[in-house]
Amino acid sequence: MLTVSTHLDLKTALSGIRGEVTFDASLAALTSLGIGGPADALVSPADVHDVCRIVRQAQMARIPVMALGGTNLLVQDGGIRGIVLSLGHLAAIEREETRLVFAEAGVRMPVLLGFAVHHGLSGLEWAAGIPGTVGGAVVMNAGTKLGVMQDCLDAIQMVDPEGRLVTYAAADVAFAYRSVSLPEGVVVGAWLRLTPASRETIESRTKSYLQYRKQSQPLSQPNAGSVFKNPQGTTAGRLIEEAGLKGHRVGDAEVSTKHANFIVNLGQARSTDVLRLIETVQQAVFQRTGTMLELEWKVVGER
Numbered sequence: 001m002l003t004v005s006t007h008l009d010l011k012t013a014l015s016g017i018r019g020e021v022t023f024d025a026s027l028a029a030l031t032s033l034g035i036g037g038p039a040d041a042l043v044s045p046a047d048v049h050d051v052c053r054i055v056r057q058a059q060m061a062r063i064p065v066m067a068l069g070g071t072n073l074l075v076q077d078g079g080i081r082g083i084v085l086s087l088g089h090l091a092a093i094e095r096e097e098t099r100l101v102f103a104e105a106g107v108r109m110p111v112l113l114g115f116a117v118h119h120g121l122s123g124l125e126w127a128a129g130i131p132g133t134v135g136g137a138v139v140m141n142a143g144t145k146l147g148v149m150q151d152c153l154d155a156i157q158m159v160d161p162e163g164r165l166v167t168y169a170a171a172d173v174a175f176a177y178r179s180v181s182l183p184e185g186v187v188v189g190a191w192l193r194l195t196p197a198s199r200e201t202i203e204s205r206t207k208s209y210l211q212y213r214k215q216s217q218p219l220s221q222p223n224a225g226s227v228f229k230n231p232q233g234t235t236a237g238r239l240i241e242e243a244g245l246k247g248h249r250v251g252d253a254e255v256s257t258k259h260a261n262f263i264v265n266l267g268q269a270r271s272t273d274v275l276r277l278i279e280t281v282q283q284a285v286f287q288r289t290g291t292m293l294e295l296e297w298k299v300v301g302e303r
């Protein structure tokens with residue numbers, strides 16, 4: 001429950017905004033794992049100017065702001081203090097030149113991929129089956145063995161902590177495996193440089209990759225994608241499987257029996273169950289191989 005002063009601070013920080021606001025909003029429904037306590041305030045900004053206003057006012061009121069799409073993170077049961085932005089209204093996609101597409105940060109990757117296929121633009125096929133937002137894909141440098149976000153990013157639009165709209169050329173940003181060194185702020189859009197190609201070819205590549213995912217990943221159960229980064233020269237899934245941990249459970253959190261680098265929620269899993277399972281996996285793999293698996297997921301919020 002929010003204290004009266006927090007509530008007042010939040011109301012001040014959110015005054016005059018045009019998007020929807022829900023106080024004490026459960027985040028479980030917003031995450032693909034179906035786990036997570038409440039956000040003090042969950043806000044869906046009406047547009048990018050609303051994001052600027054929220055960030056600026058929150059900064060003045062010293063209230064933290066974070067954005068989420070919800071598909072590569074674990075929100076802890078204690079929830080998130082401050083303002084959580086869900087960017088669903090930032091959903092515009094435009095073809096600006098023959099090869100250049102601008103997508104707002106709330107666009108879901110499957111929607112962006114559908115747009116690229118429709119316009120006969122190749123370069124995003126690797127993203128088939130990645131469910132997060134464009135903003136999350138930029139911040140995570142999302143990717144597969146076929147490609148990564150960095151390969152097609154031309155520039156990134158952000159709202160900085162003072163609430164100003166700024167653009168960074170992708171060439172000036174350092175990308176790494178599932179990370180990028182961006183300044184603090186909220187990603188609100190991205191320009192992608194794609195290559196004209198036959199629609200049939202793009203569609204068939206996309207379909208075969210989706211098929212491969214359906215066969216190898218537990219897509220019918222709540223999950224948040226790969227839990228751990230792949231260590232050099234091997235995969236996290238292989239190390240976990242070799243440690244005999246497929247199907248290992250803590251409460252309703254289970255190492256997927258289909259793909260060992262996925263943790264699935266069998267129904268009532270809590271973040272503490274998932275964190276204990278993560279620790280068990282890390283310890284077992286470390287004892288067996290000397291490799292400490294590093295989390296790909298972001299763990300956010302309070303215990």
Ligand SMILES: Cc1cc2nc3c(=O)[nH]c(=O)nc-3n(C[C@H](O)[C@H](O)[C@H](O)COP(=O)(O)OP(=O)(O)OC[C@H]3O[C@@H](n4cnc5c(N)ncnc54)[C@H](O)[C@@H]3O)c2cc1C
Nearest residue numbers: 067068069070071072073132133135136137142143187225
């Ligand atoms: C079934 C399944 C399969 C998946 N397969 C893959 C895969 O093959 N490859 C892969 O890389 N990922 C995969 N993922 C994970 C996930 O979809 C991607 O990492 C995605 O890019 C994360 O986007 P998101 O919007 O959900 O971000 P979130 O998971 O919500 O956030 C991730 C981080 O980015 C930050 N963030 C999110 N949006 C913004 C923003 N607009 N501005 C600033 N910070 C922001 C969050 O605060 C958090 O720190 C998979 C997930 C699932 C459920």
